[in-house]
Amino acid sequence: MDTQALAAFIEVADSASFTRAAERLHLSQPAISKRLKALEEQIGHRLFDRVGRSVLLTDAGAALLPYARRALQTVEDGRRALSQLSGQVSGRLSIGTSHHIGLHRLPPVLKRYVHQFPDVDLDLHFMDSEDACEAVLAGRLEMGIVTLPLQPLIHLDSGVVWPDPLAVVTAPTHPLAGQRRVRLEDLARHPAVLPDEDTYTHRIIRAELQARGVAPRVRLATNYLETLKMLAAIGLGWSVLPESMIDDSLCRLNVQGFKPHRDLGWVRHTGRAVSGPARVLLELLSETH
Known part of the structure; x- marks a missing residue:
């Protein structure tokens, strides 16, 4: 299956909206619809029902969703593992952080990072710390730089910065x-x-x-x-x-x-491979104590 189509399917399912899914993936709404139509034709089932302004998963969509998540996570883990094989640090690094940390704590770290590793494509998302942790758990982000929860979350490794x-x-x-x-x-x-x-x-x-x-x-x-x-x-x-x-x-x-x-510190999924870009960012964060 086309991983881009699976990504579009997951975003529409999570946001219950073609418009919000298009915004998150930086695509047009017709492009999202085209990818979903191709996926539906490939599997032979309709994935969503439109009821008024609501977008709801069909039974087939609900059945496919966990497998689609695992497939994309496996592909992403493979990409991260391969990024470790090369001495050059490059590729995409998706991070979620709060507005407060992004404004008051991260700028000096990110300034050093983009200067030392210009081949990394930083995919930075501003959101509440709680949402960033959930996105890391769901595999939508590789790292969160957040207010750490009172109690450690299952499957999340963390470190105080x-x-x-x-x-x-x-x-x-x-x-x-x-x-x-x-x-x-x-x-x-x-x-x-x-x-x-x-x-x-x-x-x-x-x-x-x-x-x-x-x-x-x-x-x-x-x-x-x-x-x-x-x-x-x-x-x-x-x-x-x-x-x-x-x-x-x-x-x-x-x-x-x-x-x-x-x-305040970082979180990452304990069951996912650490990419080269994430590894060097963790090293920079460890030096900011």
Whole structure:
């Protein structure tokens, strides 16, 4: 079977949309439809039903999907293994990373990388850390550079690159700003703006608070730390942000017994071959400690 057709089939199945699949594969929607039509003719079964605006797998599509995933993963593993045979580091490296890491941590590493290995085609995707881990598990990405989960995920190897201590912050005009010490009970009486509850960072913060019997009053949640910084700075609520983001627009609170911490680092699938481009990136990341 044509691996490009299988890739189109998997993307449409995962996104339930021809349009989103075309965007992810950097193709036109007619090109996606053409590849799927060729695949359907080859196997003799219709793979999708269109119901209104929804795209649903047929029984044949659902049966084919796990085999298509394994076939593409096997081909990708072969490509990665072959890339190790040559002394020259080249080929494609697909990475998922969060906006925060991509803006604040990765640029110096990637600058060195593209200078030292110009023959590597970096395929960089910005997404939530949780989605990047899922994409690595599914074989859509080779690596994630992410906020590491509280508990290790099955089939994911990981390594800490940047310890990332967090701090409670408010606007300088907040009622708690300027106090020498703040109790958690006092903090809980004021509204908070925090990372979305589905994020690893939110889970880290909430676990720390729950261990001390405190439940935050969340006024607003978003995945973007830069947005949270702005919301806290204008006085919408207190927040928890990386210490590295604190500047004159924020006031750091000294909260008794509350020192949340997260780790930023890499993840990769334990059952997949490591390509040459991924190997040298892991070496560069290990040097950034």
